Amino acid sequence: MNFKFMIGTKALFGKGCIESNKAIFKEFGKKAFIVTGKNSAKASGALGDVVEALKECGIEYSIYDRVLNNPTLENVKEGGDLAREFGADFIVGIGGGSPLDASKAVAVLASNNIDPVDLYKNVFENKPLPIIAIPTTAGTGSEITPYSILTRNDLKTKKSFGNEDTFPAVAFLDARYTESMSYQTTVDTAMDAFTHSLEGYLGRRSTPVSDILAIEAIRIFGECIENLLNNRLDFEVRERLLYMSMLGGMVISHTGTTLIHGLGYSLTYFKDIPHGRANGYLVREYLKYNYEAAGEKIDNVLKLLKMSSIDELGDIIDKLLPCDLTLSKEEMEMYAGLAMQQRSITSNARTVAEEDLREILRKVFNDGGK
Ligand SMILES: [Fe+2]
Secondary structure (H helix, E strand, C coil): CCCCCCCCCEEEECCCHHHHCHHHHHHHCCEEEEEECCCHHHHHCHHHHHHHHHHHCCCEEEEECCCCCCCEHHHHHHHHHHHHHHCCCEEEEEECHHHHHHHHHHHHHHHCCCCHHHHHHCCCCCCCCCEEEEECCCCCCHHHCCCEEEEECCCCEEEEECCHHHCCCEEEECHHHHCCCCHHHHHHHHHHHHHHHHHHHHCCCCCHHHHHHHHHHHHHHHHHHHHHHCCCCCHHHHHHHHHHHHHHHHHHHHHCCCHHHHHHHHHHHHHCCCHHHHHHHHHHHHHHHHHHHHHHHHHHHHHHCCCCCHHHHHHHHHHHCCCCCCCCHHHHHHHHHHHHCCHHHHHCCCCCCHHHHHHHHHHHHCCCCC
């Protein structure tokens, strides 16, 4: 055995966790810069709870609510500049993956006045500002990972940066904040969380400890499938999905992602398919492709999900995420080429060749994966 295990985030999980732990905000200074999108932070109630806690702690705050869906370098530069001008002591990220990922970039840029493309050097002169992360979706796990995935218009894809200093210092996980998510977003983001654990478990960088977390997350996903299919999403189910998502974040903090994420980014960049949904479309063919390299683990995944075949899982995902997208030959070639440049591809269980990716895309998007 040879592994490292490190999560740089204090996770506070449970209903009312901000209210009952609000003194923590004081540990990070007197000026908070809140990074969020237009809607979910307000609709979820998370922004209101944060503002109330900051006021009670006597902390001054400024709200930046212009994070885009799939934030760009320009977007995080604007946030970083404003946080620096404000003199922020710490960053509070509230929302789904986009605001949480953006908050990490803003935390680095606030203390380092650098070109945002240099975020990818992953070495920063000054430590990023501390980040407090509050998810309003149950999928990204970004509240507990060091990764910030940004849209690179120059490279026509999404690309991640992050090091041990970009783990959020604190994550508040309160499933009430996920209750305002639409059914479709709930399904999409749950699929993202599932693929984090699935790819982490099957990938080359998996470790004995990450496997324990992945196995538990996959088992919980299996228990929630029926509720997802029938749109029976009470608080208890939402809490389990949030827990599963957090575990998935812990997994990929150690293993990274693999083929699904590497290919899925193009579907989001070029076709505007939400990240988790893009991942879900690829699961069936990803498992079939990897069976020769990771058959034993794939059998265990099916056992954990109480399913008898890859196709049984694929058919359920098709029900959760009906797909009518088709791709042209040229699009498939381009997406396969772009995915080969993603680091995540090198962590895949089976060694990936570009033509393999074209074949996977053809099976999924040219003949419906059947
Ligand atoms: Fe993801």
